Amino acid sequence: MTGGVRTVRIIVTLKPGVLDAPGQAILKGLGALGHSGVQAVRAGRYFEIEVEATDGLDERVREMCEGFLANTLIEQYRYEIA
Amino acid sequence: MNIGIVVFPGSNCDADTYHAIRDVLGHHAQYVWHEERSLDGLDAVILPGGFSYGDYLRAGAIAATSPAVRALGPYVAGGGLVLGICNGFQTLLETGLLPGAMQPNLGGQFRCEFVHLRTERVDTPFTCGLAPGDVLRIPIAHAEGRYVVDPAARPALAAHRQIVFRYCDARGDVTPAANPNGAEDGIAGIASPSGAVLGLMPHPERASEDLVGGTDGLRIFSSLALWITTGRRLSAQPVEVH
Numbered sequence: 001m002t003g004g005v006r007t008v009r010i011i012v013t014l015k016p017g018v019l020d021a022p023g024q025a026i027l028k029g030l031g032a033l034g035h036s037g038v039q040a041v042r043a044g045r046y047f048e049i050e051v052e053a054t055d056g057l058d059e060r061v062r063e064m065c066e067g068f069l070a071n072t073l074i075e076q077y078r079y080e081i082a
Numbered sequence: 083m084n085i086g087i088v089v090f091p092g093s094n095c096d097a098d099t100y101h102a103i104r105d106v107l108g109h110h111a112q113y114v115w116h117e118e119r120s121l122d123g124l125d126a127v128i129l130p131g132g133f134s135y136g137d138y139l140r141a142g143a144i145a146a147t148s149p150a151v152r153a154l155g156p157y158v159a160g161g162g163l164v165l166g167i168c169n170g171f172q173t174l175l176e177t178g179l180l181p182g183a184m185q186p187n188l189g190g191q192f193r194c195e196f197v198h199l200r201t202e203r204v205d206t207p208f209t210c211g212l213a214p215g216d217v218l219r220i221p222i223a224h225a226e227g228r229y230v231v232d233p234a235a236r237p238a239l240a241a242h243r244q245i246v247f248r249y250c251d252a253r254g255d256v257t258p259a260a261n262p263n264g265a266e267d268g269i270a271g272i273a274s275p276s277g278a279v280l281g282l283m284p285h286p287e288r289a290s291e292d293l294v295g296g297t298d299g300l301r302i303f304s305s306l307a308l309w310i311t312t313g314r315r316l317s318a319q320p321v322e323v324h
Contacts, residue, residue, distance in 0.1 A: 021186040021228075045139075068147070071140055071176070073183045073232060 006053045008061050010079040012070045013044035045069075057081065083310045086114040086124040088170075090145045095131035095167065095287060102290035102303055109307050116148040125310045126163040126207070127154065129170025131223075131285055141184060141226050142172030151177060161315070163207050164279045165306070168224055171271070171281030180272055180281050181239065182231035188264025192225040196295065197262055197284060199270050200250040203243050206277030207314070211305035217254045218247075218298040220284040227263040227283045229272075239272070247271035247282055276316045 014020050020042055027041040047069060051057065061079055070077040085103050089096045096113060103111040114127070116134075121127055129151070135144040145151060151173060154164055158179065166174040174180045187193055201209055201216040212218075231239060239245060248268040251260040256268045263283075271282030286299030 018230075019185070019188070021188060021190045025190045068143070069139070071143070071183055074185065074230065 004053050005050050006057065007082040008047075008049045008051055008079055009082065010047040010049065010061070010065060010069060010077060011044055012047070012065070012075050012077045013042055015074055015076050018074050083109050083125050083307060084123060085109065085111045085306075086121060086127045087111060088114045088116055088118075088127060088129050088148075088150045090116045090132070090134035090148065092134040092136055093130050093132035093169070095169075095285060098285075098287040099128055099130045099167070102287045102300065103307075106290050106300060107303055107307055114150055116145065116150045119149045119153055121150070121153050121157045121162060124157075124162065126165060126306055127157065129164070129166040129173050130287075131168035131170060134169055134173065137169075137226075140172075140176065142169055142174075142176045145169070145173040146176035154179060158274070158278050162278070163306070163310075165208055165302075166279075166281035167287065168222075168227075168283055168285060171283055172226065174279065174281045179279050180274060181235050181244075182229055182272070184226045185228040185230055186226050187224070187228055187262070192223075193227065193262045194221070194223040195262065196221045196289075197270070198250050198252055198254070198260065199247040199282075199284060200254050200256060201246070202248060203246045203273065203277070206246060206273050206280060207306050207309035207316070208273075208277075208280045208302050209246060209305055210309050210314070211301055215254060217250060217252065218286075218289075218301065219252075219296050220286055220289045220299045221295070222262060222284045223288075224263070224283055227265060229265040229269045229283075231266060242275035244272045244275060245269055246273045246280060247284075278316055 023041040023043040065077040199218045201212045247270040249261045273280045286302040289296045289299030
């Protein structure tokens, strides 16, 4: 489908097994505030991108993620195109 | 000799670096605005410390997209030398000119203190005035200094002698206690296989005068000056870009 502007929602998180120091700090913060039962926190990044709808949009979004929005050495990403 | 110091929005160690090279060592230095596309005429390019683009997205990630940084690949292929300090090192990692990535410090603290570095390789333009095992006392100031590298890339790192500096204690012993950020293998600085590109997290420009606590950092800049003014050349090596 082409034409118009699409909203792409992208979530970037650390790959499993990569140590997440900010996530651990957030976990401690939740505990300090009295939230019980929180077992783990992984902190990531969220992007909303408005992009012209063209052929190959899926591939273009992947290129944005692979080459820039995520550091694929230590991060993984997932996205949805609205 | 002509040294270029790239300035990004958010760089804050450019002036100290300029001062160390021009006022302390007496060599020519000039600022290079990040939008500059040409690095012609520069014997070496320094990416200084700071918070380029506020560390938005990832530290150094947006700086890596600037024209001056995108010109570094051809510049190095043509014989240019590049030094990345702290945020500059992070930027070089984001370009792939050096392997690996930076993560937040283990323990979540911003570490701002003097550390000791053991010199592991002296056949680079930046360490040619040092001896193997020399201990340098230089300050760090960073929140993301925990160097990590793909396990598959570790053998090449060792084989090409790319580890140039490791965190150590005052005696030169590399120990976990001497590692301020949890960096893999105590790595504080690495180079490209040829040695033309060096990145390190500590700030040599902040240890270039006794007035501010020591001059061990100056030895890196004076090594570079020695290399350039005596016309030394690196053996030809392919530039690997990831």
